Amino acid sequence: MFLFLPLTFAGFFFLGHKGKKKWATLWLVLASFFFYGYWDIRYVPLLFGSICFNYLVGRQLEANNRHKGWLAFGIIVNVLLLGYFKYTDFFLSTVNAVAGVNLFDLPHIVLPLGISFFTFTQTAYLVDAYRGEAKNQSFVTYCEFVTIFPHLIAGPIINHKEMIPQFVADKTFRINYENIALGLTVFTFGLFKKVVIADKLAIYANEAFSHADSLTCVEAWVGALGYTLQLYFDFSGYSEMAIGLALLFNLKMPVNFNSPYQARSIIDFWRRWHMTLGLWVKNYLYIPLGGNRHGEFKKMRNLFVSMLIIGFWHGAGWTFIIWGGLHGILLMINHAWRKTGIILPKMLNWGMTFLCVVICWVFFRAGNVNEAMSVLGSMTDVQSMVGIEIKQYKHLAQFVAVVAVLTVIPNPLVLMKKFTASNKWLLTTVIMLIWAIWKLNNYSEFLYFQF
Numbered sequence: 001m002f003l004f005l006p007l008t009f010a011g012f013f014f015l016g017h018k019g020k021k022k023w024a025t026l027w028l029v030l031a032s033f034f035f036y037g038y039w040d041i042r043y044v045p046l047l048f049g050s051i052c053f054n055y056l057v058g059r060q061l062e063a064n065n066r067h068k069g070w071l072a073f074g075i076i077v078n079v080l081l082l083g084y085f086k087y088t089d090f091f092l093s094t095v096n097a098v099a100g101v102n103l104f105d106l107p108h109i110v111l112p113l114g115i116s117f118f119t120f121t122q123t124a125y126l127v128d129a130y131r132g133e134a135k136n137q138s139f140v141t142y143c144e145f146v147t148i149f150p151h152l153i154a155g156p157i158i159n160h161k162e163m164i165p166q167f168v169a170d171k172t173f174r175i176n177y178e179n180i181a182l183g184l185t186v187f188t189f190g191l192f193k194k195v196v197i198a199d200k201l202a203i204y205a206n207e208a209f210s211h212a213d214s215l216t217c218v219e220a221w222v223g224a225l226g227y228t229l230q231l232y233f234d235f236s237g238y239s240e241m242a243i244g245l246a247l248l249f250n251l252k253m254p255v256n257f258n259s260p261y262q263a264r265s266i267i268d269f270w271r272r273w274h275m276t277l278g279l280w281v282k283n284y285l286y287i288p289l290g291g292n293r294h295g296e297f298k299k300m301r302n303l304f305v306s307m308l309i310i311g312f313w314h315g316a317g318w319t320f321i322i323w324g325g326l327h328g329i330l331l332m333i334n335h336a337w338r339k340t341g342i343i344l345p346k347m348l349n350w351g352m353t354f355l356c357v358v359i360c361w362v363f364f365r366a367g368n369v370n371e372a373m374s375v376l377g378s379m380t381d382v383q384s385m386v387g388i389e390i391k392q393y394k395h396l397a398q399f400v401a402v403v404a405v406l407t408v409i410p411n412p413l414v415l416m417k418k419f420t421a422s423n424k425w426l427l428t429t430v431i432m433l434i435w436a437i438w439k440l441n442n443y444s445e446f447l448y449f450q451f
Contacts, residue, residue, distance in 0.1 A: 021170075032147035042114075145167065182247055192435065204226035234448075258272040261406045299335070319372055346369060
């Protein structure tokens, strides 16, 4: 924030002002590689190798549209790369568990930051190139597409055909003070959500899930709601920070959240939560599987398979697979219910949807299936509510109040549509930024770094 960002910004627009667009792009690419390597320089060659491979395969697909061999080759290598780093331990431990003996020693491979995101981003490019919908400007521009630092670690997942024209547009290389004002405001909103709200909620979620086998009913609900809110503020905060940072460089990244806890159905929830992932799955997984084109049964099958893959993408563990499978089942039920034509009260729809989402998040957060079942069991143990301290009810009441507020207030990015560079917005942004910086005295990671 205080060194890397100003230097990157100054270098980019200095070169852009001099009319050296290619050098400005290269500067941003090198800065993004530095940003990635600051975590662990050993994985920079992996990122660069992935970029080179996908660029070369993409060039073949651009020149030979509909060449299934090149597309299959590119996708298989990407999946194998992701599988090696993310799923080796999971598969070997599963084999050991089935065999009842340790046939394999677990290598405990460190997961490179952002590998799921840059793999999905590039796989989508290969499919677009196969369809004749993507065309590269240059290798450096392609590097910018993959590595641009605001989105590199945890998204939003960006689309090649939407971003490349922005990367090469003349106006991108000229300072736009309106974009700077809006970008800093959106970035501040995201930073505030992360360090002031999400990190505070993390205390309650971590406490509950650290002793999942001995929770009272209220403690379990505090933990479940705490994580439900933490994950939203953490990940939507990151997404808004990414969107705000990109605006500083005159780049418009896609919105990733649209008040998901206002959803009145699971279908609606997935149109609002991690929207770029949902769009990726729809365009590059669900529709290629057949979508809803081959009858109701195959539509339901494709929904369920897509959600299972989303769950497995999030993490190498049965809890993530169960989370994805549950959402797949809920989506199937939701689609089937719509065919009945029965319309329920809006509040009932919202309440059932939110309850289902919270239950699913318990599996997402738990370290294993037994831990998740313990938390869910405690959430239904009404008898344990007797004799509970008042402060526990206070925490639960506070979380319920936050949920109630989230159901009525607009998304910050909706508010930004009315943004004008005024003293009112300046004062609001400065206060929130100072508050957030004051809270930056503790080390905390974004939750989606682990995915």
